Amino acid sequence: xxxxxxxxxxxxxxxxxxxxxxxxxxxxxxxxxxxxxxxxxxxxxxxxxxxxxxxxxxxxxxxxxxxxxxxxxxxxxxxxxxxxxxxxxxxxxxxxxxxxxxxxxxxxxxxxxxxxxxxxxxxxxxxxxxxxxxxxxxxxxxxxxxxxxxxxxxxxxxxxxxxxxxxxxxxxxxxxxxxxxxxxxxxxxxxxxxxxxxxxxxxxxxxxxxxxxxxxxxxxxxxxxxxxxxxxxxxxxxxxxxxxxxxxxxxxxxxxxxxxxxxxxxxxxxxxxxxxxxxxxxxxxxxxxxxxxxxxxxxxxxxxxxxxxxxxxxxxxxxxxxxxxxxxxxxxxxxxxxxxxxxxx
Numbered sequence: 001x002x003x004x005x006x007x008x009x010x011x012x013x014x015x016x017x018x019x020x021x022x023x024x025x026x027x028x029x030x031x032x033x034x035x036x037x038x039x040x041x042x043x044x045x046x047x048x049x050x051x052x053x054x055x056x057x058x059x060x061x062x063x064x065x066x067x068x069x070x071x072x073x074x075x076x077x078x079x080x081x082x083x084x085x086x087x088x089x090x091x092x093x094x095x096x097x098x099x100x101x102x103x104x105x106x107x108x109x110x111x112x113x114x115x116x117x118x119x120x121x122x123x124x125x126x127x128x129x130x131x132x133x134x135x136x137x138x139x140x141x142x143x144x145x146x147x148x149x150x151x152x153x154x155x156x157x158x159x160x161x162x163x164x165x166x167x168x169x170x171x172x173x174x175x176x177x178x179x180x181x182x183x184x185x186x187x188x189x190x191x192x193x194x195x196x197x198x199x200x201x202x203x204x205x206x207x208x209x210x211x212x213x214x215x216x217x218x219x220x221x222x223x224x225x226x227x228x229x230x231x232x233x234x235x236x237x238x239x240x241x242x243x244x245x246x247x248x249x250x251x252x253x254x255x256x257x258x259x260x261x262x263x264x265x266x267x268x269x270x271x272x273x274x275x276x277x278x279x280x281x282x283x284x285x286x287x288x289x290x291x292x293x294x295x296x297x298x299x300x301x302x303x304x305x306x307x308x309x310x311x312x313x314x315x316x317x318x319x320x321x322x323x324x325x326x327x328x329x330x331x332x333x334x335x336x337x338x339x340x341x342x343x344x345x
Contacts, residue, residue, distance in 0.1 A: 009305035013185030044126025052279035100151035103145035148216035150290035166177035180240035185307040187214035228295025241285035241298040
């Protein structure tokens with residue numbers, strides 16, 4: 001493990017460790033950073049944690065903010081709310097369409113970012129939790145895996161050549177932050193020995209919706225660690241961070257009105273952060289941590305170990321297998337070739 005860790009993966013990933021953090025640590029408000037002249041993209045920015053990250057970037061003076069949302073009407077409403085009580089030009093905030101349930105939308109969004117003069121910050125925050133598993137109508141994959149893992153890391157991969165080309169217009173490499181979760185360490189991951197792995201995750205047999213969401217977050221950690229080994233921080237600083245447990249977020253909206261939803265809501269009120277407070281962890285990862293955070297996971301605004309399985313022999317096998325399968329999945333977009341070119345940048 002890198003020497004900057006002040007704890008073990010097992011302690012960091014334990015439920016006890018999680019509860020201790022939630023009860024004793026309040027993320028600090030991000031300050032002392034000027035984003036004047038910079039451009040940022042936030043996905044899933046119309047509500048919850050993503051909306052609060054967008055608000056915090058505006059508070060830090062970001063000059064151009066793109067809200068990437070599935071529902072443009074909701075995105076425009078969010079943009080109007082962000083503009084209230086702010087002395088900013090109407091052109092500062094833009095709303096762009098992004099549907100992570102559709103590869104074509106992801107590709108179109110990435111291509112559109114080529115029109116930007118610069119892209120200093122990208123926060124890939126959009127996520128999905130379903131109380132009943134569903135199949136994506138466009139890809140045939142489990143929708144939670146599709147949105148939280150496949151389409152998110154496709155967008156991450158497609159942004160890399162874009163930001164590499166814009167490096168000359170910026171005073172530093174782009175920072176790309178994925179919203180991860182403590183729950184990545186908690187999944188039973190019953191499919192981990194399946195070969196191939198991704199098709200096994202298309203099956204709903206014996207699958208538990210909550211665990212499938214946990215798996216999706218774990219896969220994101222595997223991918224990010226592998227990607228950072230191949231693409232240097234000089235192209236983009238890539239990290240991931242957990243906001244912690246939140247209340248007042250729409251992530252668990254499907255559970256509203258159910259008994260389990262009420263229990264989760266009560267639990268969140270007892271130990272959770274508000275979306276605004278939890279978002280500080282994501283904003284911090286995106287603006288205050290540089291090359292030292294490349295390929296790393298942040299919790300409570302510090303670099304911490306990822307899920308314990310990543311540091312095991314079995315984890316290394318899964319990581320290599322997942323990488324190969326993901327590259328094959330993205331063959332239509334030439335992702336593997338693009339990453340190979342950037343690896344020597």
